[in-house]
Every structure is written in C-alpha cells, then in structure tokens.
Amino acid sequence: MPLYDTQTIKIYNSLSGEKEVFKPITDGYVGMYVCGPTVYSNVHLGNVRTFMSFDVIFRYLKHIGYKVRYVRNITDAGHLENDADVGEDKITKKARLEQIEPMEVVQRYTVDFHEVLNTFNFLPPSIEPTATGHIIEQIELVKTIIDNGFAYEVNGSVYFDVHKFNSVKEYGKLSKRKLEDLIHNTRALDGQSDKKNPQDFALWKRAEAQHIMRWPSPWGDGFPGWHLECTAMSTKYLGNRFDIHGGGMDLKFPHHECEIAQCEAVTGESPVNYWMHANMLQLNGQRMSKTTGNTVNPHELLSGNNPFFSKAYAPSVIRFFNAQSSYRSVLDLTDEGLKASEKGYNRLMEAINTMDALKAGDTSTFNVTEWREKCYDAMNDDFNSPILIAHLFEGAKLINQIKDNKASLTIKDLDLLRTTIKDFSFDVLGLVNDTKEDSSADKLTGAVEILIEMRNEARKNKDFALSDKIRDELAEAGIQLKDSREGTTFTTN
Known part of the structure; x- marks a missing residue:
C-alpha cells in the first residue's frame, strides 16, 4: 500500500480561502504547475523563496508515493513592463540595451536560473516548457476564445472581453x-487604446515595426499575451x-485571475x-x-559579498531558514535570522552525524512511531515545515540523550528514528549535509567549483581574458574543464 493511502493532506486553497482535504483527480497521480521566471535578469531571492517552497511540496508528494508531473515554465517572450498590455517586452528591452539578440538574453538568464536552483539542491521539474516553444498552442487558444464569443480583434491585436465573460x-x-470595483478604480481610457474596456487584457498583441520577437498569426505578425502563455502550457x-x-502571491491578480x-x-x-x-x-x-x-x-x-550580512551562508542554511517559516507567511531575511538558522542547521546535522554510531538497547524509552506520525502530520497540514523542524529537533535531542546514556531505543525503533530524520531532512526538506569533515577530494572539488563559478562570472561580464586564464591554468594543473548545455564539469588527469 502506498504511503499516501495512510496520509490525509490538507492544502490551503486560495480560491476558497480554506484548508481543504487534498484529493487528486487521478488516484496516485498529481499534476502541478508553477509559474516560472521571466528570464530577462538574474533570478532574485524572492523568486528563489517561491520555487524553494514548491520544491519542498514536490519532494513531499513524491516521498509519500505520488507520481507527480511537475510543470514549471520559462517565460521567454510576451511579458511586458509593469505586467501591462502596453510598453516594451522585458526581454526585448534588455536585448536592445545590451545590443544583443533577445534569445541571447534568454539563454544567459535561463542558465543563471538553473545554476542558482542547482546550488540550492532543487529537484528539476518533470517538464520545463518555454513560451516561445508553444506559439501554435497559444494561437489555437485565441481562436477558440474568439469563437466562443469572449474575445475580439482590433488592429491586429486580440483582447479578452472581461465584461462579456463576467456576464456568464x-x-x-x-x-x-x-468587476464593478475594478471599473470604479480604473482610470478612463485616453482614447488611444484599442480595448473596449480598461479591464480587458491582451491575448495576442500586434507587433510594432521595431518589435523584434514576432510570429505570424491569423491577425497579423505579433506575440502572445503573458497570461495566455501559462494557460497554453x-x-x-x-x-x-x-x-x-x-x-508567488504577486501573481494572484491579474495573472492567475486571467488564467482562470x-x-x-x-x-x-x-x-x-x-x-x-507563496508569500513575499x-x-x-x-x-x-x-x-x-x-x-x-x-x-x-x-x-558574503554584500552590505547586509556579516558572512557568507551555505545553501542548506538558506533552505533551512526558508523552511522555518510557512510558505504562506511573509519571510524577513535578516543576518540575525540566518545566524540562528545556521546554528539550528548545524545542531540537526551534528545529531545526524552521530546517530549511525548509536547502540541499541533492550527497551525503548521514547515512542518513535508516534513521533514519526507527528512529522507526517506537520507536512500533511498544508506542508507545515516549521512544525516539522520542531519535531526533527525533538529527534535530535533524543539522539543526544541516547549518546549520553540518558535514553534507549530498541534496534527497530533506532532504525526508524534514523530513517525518519534522514528522509525528512534530506528527501523532503532538500538539505545537504555540509558539516562532515571534508576529504582531500572534497576539498579539491570545492576549490575547483569556486574557480568555475569565478570563470562563469567572468564570462557573463565578457572578461574573456580572465575566463581563458582560469581554464588554461587549471589545464596546466591537470584539471580539464568541459562546458555543456547543463553547465561546466571537470575531470582530473
């Protein structure tokens, strides 16, 4: 019997405003879509917080046995400035400012996005579609919406008729x-817009002569609206x-509202x-x-190269810090908060480092089965990672008591304790144990990875002299770098 059959998950549904028992459409399978980044700049920490929260959710669903199809998109066209229907495409603007092709912008920041998420030990999604790879699907959606009477075409652009939709x-x-409140709080059109009403939003935009990213459509050359892309994918x-x-919470309106x-x-x-x-x-x-x-x-x-924090923090410390707050809560990133999380993370890892050497006793002085269920109950309650961590600390305390001969567990309970702490720390929360003593090989790997990161930074800054110097001097030391679409790896002679 799969583990999910014994667990009842409750999810806070933004649509109802309540926690609801999770029941997938197809038994044993979960379909999950998360809006990904618009790749016109380096991914920021607010994005990382959102994606990290859903990485934990993805991990937990997989942990309890669901087959999860996790789709997280890449927006590489159609997202205009200020999330509006007018103005310049964010990617096109970046390309114009740097005098490069839009797809060079997309490639650069997609690579950055993946590098950052890999650093934080994210699981890759099942599918990572791009907006530009689904233009045909988007055009077909627009045709259907027009045929159903909820959109209109004006001068090569197609708009969703919000008022017509709201009537049914x-x-x-x-x-x-x-809608009446939105109407009341919207400025009157200046007479130059093609929209019937200010609340209407673009499904397809006509490309002006200077617009670089454009595709043919039944309504002329243009590009898709930002909201349409996620619906199609x-x-x-x-x-x-x-x-x-x-x-993210910032996408609830208008993006997700328009998707619905x-x-x-x-x-x-x-x-x-x-x-x-996920909150901000x-x-x-x-x-x-x-x-x-x-x-x-x-x-x-x-x-650690910033004016806000007193030191550098390891990726797992930042993951641990994020998990100490509910994904629905505003999270305040401070030096004091990260220092406290670092202490907590080290405390948990130190307990994990010692637990394999613990010796079993004849009796158990602690109910491990009940404690284990509390760990699952925490995650089942809208993925409550802060409560889970509190229970993991309870397990760490027990480990220290056993080590000091102040508690004992039978071999069966001791194995269950070890398995549960490792499963939730590593498989579910996605932590990596960085506290073990490094071997020489680990130290070499760490040093080379730092140089690879410096080289990547140099390449981004077009400092090809420094980039080539790092590669060549590593080669002289017997370390060969290999660049690929997935990133840079190395081998030693």
Whole structure:
C-alpha cells in the first residue's frame, strides 16, 4: 500500500480561502504547475523563496508515493513592463540595451536560473516548457476564445472581453475582487487604446515595426499575451483540469485571475482544484527593491559579498531558514535570522552525524512511531515545515540523550528514528549535509567549483581574458574543464 493511502493532506486553497482535504483527480497521480521566471535578469531571492517552497511540496508528494508531473515554465517572450498590455517586452528591452539578440538574453538568464536552483539542491521539474516553444498552442487558444464569443480583434491585436465573460462567469473570484470595483478604480481610457474596456487584457498583441520577437498569426505578425502563455502550457501537459497551480502571491491578480478566465472561456470549467500562493520575502523588514538598493541576489548572499550580512551562508542554511517559516507567511531575511538558522542547521546535522554510531538497547524509552506520525502530520497540514523542524529537533535531542546514556531505543525503533530524520531532512526538506569533515577530494572539488563559478562570472561580464586564464591554468594543473548545455564539469588527469 502506498504511503499516501495512510496520509490525509490538507492544502490551503486560495480560491476558497480554506484548508481543504487534498484529493487528486487521478488516484496516485498529481499534476502541478508553477509559474516560472521571466528570464530577462538574474533570478532574485524572492523568486528563489517561491520555487524553494514548491520544491519542498514536490519532494513531499513524491516521498509519500505520488507520481507527480511537475510543470514549471520559462517565460521567454510576451511579458511586458509593469505586467501591462502596453510598453516594451522585458526581454526585448534588455536585448536592445545590451545590443544583443533577445534569445541571447534568454539563454544567459535561463542558465543563471538553473545554476542558482542547482546550488540550492532543487529537484528539476518533470517538464520545463518555454513560451516561445508553444506559439501554435497559444494561437489555437485565441481562436477558440474568439469563437466562443469572449474575445475580439482590433488592429491586429486580440483582447479578452472581461465584461462579456463576467456576464456568464465570475471574473475576480480568486483575488476576491468585484468587476464593478475594478471599473470604479480604473482610470478612463485616453482614447488611444484599442480595448473596449480598461479591464480587458491582451491575448495576442500586434507587433510594432521595431518589435523584434514576432510570429505570424491569423491577425497579423505579433506575440502572445503573458497570461495566455501559462494557460497554453499548463493545459497542454496537465489537461483542462489539474490538481495544483502555484506561484508567488504577486501573481494572484491579474495573472492567475486571467488564467482562470481564459480556461473557463475555452472549456466552461475552472481549470485548477487547488490554488497555492507563496508569500513575499522581505530584506531587513522592507520590501526588496532595486530602485532603493534594498536587494541582494543569491550569489551575493552565498559569497558574503554584500552590505547586509556579516558572512557568507551555505545553501542548506538558506533552505533551512526558508523552511522555518510557512510558505504562506511573509519571510524577513535578516543576518540575525540566518545566524540562528545556521546554528539550528548545524545542531540537526551534528545529531545526524552521530546517530549511525548509536547502540541499541533492550527497551525503548521514547515512542518513535508516534513521533514519526507527528512529522507526517506537520507536512500533511498544508506542508507545515516549521512544525516539522520542531519535531526533527525533538529527534535530535533524543539522539543526544541516547549518546549520553540518558535514553534507549530498541534496534527497530533506532532504525526508524534514523530513517525518519534522514528522509525528512534530506528527501523532503532538500538539505545537504555540509558539516562532515571534508576529504582531500572534497576539498579539491570545492576549490575547483569556486574557480568555475569565478570563470562563469567572468564570462557573463565578457572578461574573456580572465575566463581563458582560469581554464588554461587549471589545464596546466591537470584539471580539464568541459562546458555543456547543463553547465561546466571537470575531470582530473
């Protein structure tokens, strides 16, 4: 019997505003879609926090035996500035400023995204589709929405008719917004827009002469609307109705609201059973912002090269810090918080390092089975990782008591304790044990990886002289670098 048959998960559904018992559409299978990055700049820590939360959710669902199809997209076109229907495409703007091809921008920051997530020990999604790879599907969706009477074409652009849709369905049910309130709070059009109403949103935009990223369509050369892309990719790989759709809280309106409207305009049914939203990450009590300088990127946090933190922190410490807060809570990133998490992480790893050497006793002075169920109960309660960690600390305390001969467990209970702590620490929370004494080979690997990271940074900055110097001097030392689409690896002679 699979483990999920003995566990009852409750998920906070943003659509209902309540915790609901999770029941997948197909027994034993879970379809999950999470909105991925728009790859026009380096991934920021707020994004990492969201993706890390869903990585833990993905890991737990797999741990209890579900076969999970996890789809996380790459937005590489169509996302305009300020999430609007006017203005410049974020990727095109970056390409224009740097005088390179848009797909060079996409490649650079997609590689950065993957490098950062790999550093933090993320599991890769089952499918990682790109918006530009699904233009045909998006055009077909637009055709269907027009045929069903919920969209209109003007001057080569196609807009979703929110008012028409709201006459038969409910626009705003996810974000709990009423259309009449949106109308009241929207400025009047200046007469230059093609929209019938300000609340309407673009499904397909006509490409102006200077717009680089463009595709032919029945309405002329253009590009898809940002909201349409996720609808096309999620439904293609997960079906017209699937289990879980996740993303950051900032995407609830308008992005996810528009996704619901688009799907209902096509099929007449709501596309997702459970909507999940991760809350924002603050830096020292304030919103992260590039304009104010209150921001730090993952590389700066990991290296310690920033004005906010007293030292560098290991990736697993940052994962541990993230897991000490509910994914639905605002998380404040501070030096004090990271220091405390580092102590907690080290405490847990030290217990793990010693538990294999523990000797079993004749009797058990602690109910390990009951404690293990508490660990599962925590994750079953909307993936409550802070409570899980509290239980893991209880297990660590027990390990220290056994080591000091202040408690004992039978061999069966001791094995269960070891397995449970390792499963939840490594398989579910995704931690890596960085506290063990490094061997010479580990130290060499660590040193070479630092040089590879320096070389990658040099290549990003177009400092090819430094990049070549690192490669050549490593080669002289008998270490060969090999570049591939997945990244850089090395071999020794």
